[in-house]
Amino acid sequence: MKPLVLVGVILIVLGIAGLVVANISITEQKTVIDAGPLKVTKNEEKTIPIPTIAGVVAVVVGLGLVIIGRGRR
Incomplete structure (x- = not known):
């Protein structure tokens, strides 16, 4: 698998996880x-919010990298 496609797939997975x-x-x-x-x-609980826009951007950029990576030969 090409490195660009691999990075794209990782971004897509992380973006979907961020949306879920x-x-x-x-x-x-x-x-x-x-x-x-x-x-x-003392137990102290901290909550870190994940912005929805970050998940959407990661999925879109990941899809772009996959498309560009598969198109190059």
Whole structure:
């Protein structure tokens, strides 16, 4: 498979995944108090939104790369 086509397919897959999954949630564990044997931790959840336009652009650019990559000989 040509490198340009491969990059295009990867962009298409990532773009579709970005359209299906609207947000990515990450749970981070932070230590609040660490005093000898006493340890207090706090779970903090962060949400990272994935813009819809980013998924659409990735799919369109990926399709363009696949078409250009298959057309060149």
